[in-house]
Every structure is written in structure tokens, then in C-alpha cells.
Amino acid sequence: LGSVSPYVTRAVAHVAAHYKDDPSVAGVARAVGISANHLGHLFDAALGMPVKEYIIKVRLLAARRLLLQTDDGLDVLAEECGFVDGSHLSRLFLRYVGQRPGEYRRVRTERSR
Numbered sequence: 001l002g003s004v005s006p007y008v009t010r011a012v013a014h015v016a017a018h019y020k021d022d023p024s025v026a027g028v029a030r031a032v033g034i035s036a037n038h039l040g041h042l043f044d045a046a047l048g049m050p051v052k053e054y055i056i057k058v059r060l061l062a063a064r065r066l067l068l069q070t071d072d073g074l075d076v077l078a079e080e081c082g083f084v085d086g087s088h089l090s091r092l093f094l095r096y097v098g099q100r101p102g103e104y105r106r107v108r109t110e111r112s113r
Helices: 006-021 025-032 036-047 051-069 074-081 086-097 101-111
Strands: none
Touching: 006 025, 006 036, 006 051, 006 074, 025 036, 025 051, 036 051, 051 074, 051 086, 051 101, 074 086, 074 101, 086 101
């Protein structure tokens, strides 16, 4: 990865701490002290993805963990992970993970028995 900009490092830490609060790219950029455009360029160069996609992936990682650790419904998980609602979570989950959340939970739960 070479030398990563301290702005990217701070942006990653900010997203980790605030992914539930619906951080926007502009909000993350403001938090680390640079423009959204500049952060976008640095982020893409360092991580190979846009800031918005990184935020989605962090939220989905949290949702995957909660799907396996709780019996909470999608709307509860969505709120916990910063998504608009359960159907928004479900759509993005299917797009990025390749399964619906319920299917993911069922398959992983069966495997661990």
C-alpha cells in the first residue's frame, strides 16, 4: 500500500467510529480537514474505492456481524448500522454480499451447528 496519507488514515478511523451516524463524504472530509474532492482522490488512490463505497462496506460488515450475533429484525439492524431502513439494508446487502440478509443468517447459523 505504500505510504498512506494521514488524511486517509483519519478518514478510515472517523468512518469506523461514526458509521452509524450516517456520515456523508462531505462530513468525513470536514472531520479530517480537507475538501470532499481531495479526500476522494486520496482515498481512491490508497484503497481503490470511493469513500461512499467504503462507508457502505463498513456498515455491511457491522450488519453481517449483528445478523450472526442477534435475532434482531432488519429494521433494527438497519438503524444500528446506519442504513435508512430494512429494505435499504437488504438491497445493499444483496448487491455487495450476494445473498439476502435472512439467507446469510440462516446459512451461517446452520454451518455453525
